[in-house]
Amino acid sequence: MNSCHGRTVGDLSGEVVELGGGVSGFKPGDKVVSMSFPNCGGLAEYAVAPASLTVARPPEVSAADGATLPAAAGSALQQLKAAGVRFDADADAAAAAGGPKNVLVTAASGGVGHYAVQLAKLAGLHVTATCGARNLAFVRDGLGADEALDYRTPDGAALRSPSGRRYDAVAHCAPPAPWPVFRDALADAGGVVVDLTPGVAATVRSFLHRVTFSKKRLVPLILMPKKEEMEWLVDMAKQGKLKTTIDSKYPLSRAQEAWAKSMEGHATGKIVVEMGGTE
Structure with a gap:
């Protein structure tokens, strides 16, 4: 199979x-x-x-x-780990020390996204998720997301949390989006966007963020199965x-x-x- x-x-x-x-x-x-x-x-x-x-x-x-x-689940796990999420006995200590608390998962009803939502909840995080309108109930009630956004709405396109939260991390499982959309959605103190399928532009931007020590960063996911x-x-x-x-x-x-x-x-x-x- x-x-x-x-x-x-x-x-x-x-x-x-x-x-x-x-x-x-x-x-x-x-x-x-x-x-x-x-x-x-x-x-x-x-x-x-x-x-x-x-x-x-x-x-x-x-x-x-x-x-x-x-x-799929392996990609979701490595996305969240790349964003600083911990899944071991020290997860609470990591969160208390400034680890991610508010996480956005895009394309949350898809193959990787529906695992990312569950894993983020297992780590004790507040999860906002984007998906199509027909899957809003599935993402909230079935997967446990705290908030769900229809990506076709203005708020969904802007990745605006219904509760007004900014994100410490984004597990981006959807097609490419303009960096300013992510930048404005991340917390003022900084945050990271881990891109599941980065293109050339995302890879270049990631390099620039790394060499300039940007507080708000884009990181391409390179899946390394373990x-x-x-x-x-x-x-x-x-x-x-x-x-x-x-x-x-x-x-x-x-x-x-x-x-x-x-x-x-x-x-x-x-x-x-x-x-x-x-x-």
Whole structure:
């Protein structure tokens, strides 16, 4: 079973069939979650996955949910970490010492965004989220966002919090936006925007912010998958603290339709391609 994510399809959830030389810790028949990185090839009945990015999938986590976690939830986790959010026992101390308290998540009903909202709430943050009008209730009631904005409204386009808050951090999961919009939405004391899919302009701006020691910064996300983070995310899913919303499922024979829907950018949660027999 594979999950469509952005421009890549590399999240895998299935059963170990054969082990490569020198691989230990797994055996044929084990249920696992993996990420075929950097090759990102997953639309097949059989796929080769690195042991370094493969973790056990417990019975409490379905194959469909497991297939969505590595890249999407992993990106959300690394976005928030890049913004200074802590998820360990010292999270409260980090917040008290000036860590992020108010966070904005854009495209919050999407594959990465719907995880970012949940993870930010797990870290005890106040979360404002943007999404389309049809998903406002889902983002607030289903994901736990404190405030939700329709991105098509003037306030949504300006990223204005309904309560008047400025943001210490932004997990930007939407298409590119002008920097002044972010700059005006960030707290006066400073803040960081972590961009999920930065273009050339964002990369250049990030460099300028770094060399000028700007208090308000844009940071491009460079996803570097880590096994320990995958294990943590699977454990959060096992405990019911991190939930996956699946927009739709497709058989392998309709993978092209799944890909096309993913590229439209309007799915609520994740899109899954099923191979069959993965539960």
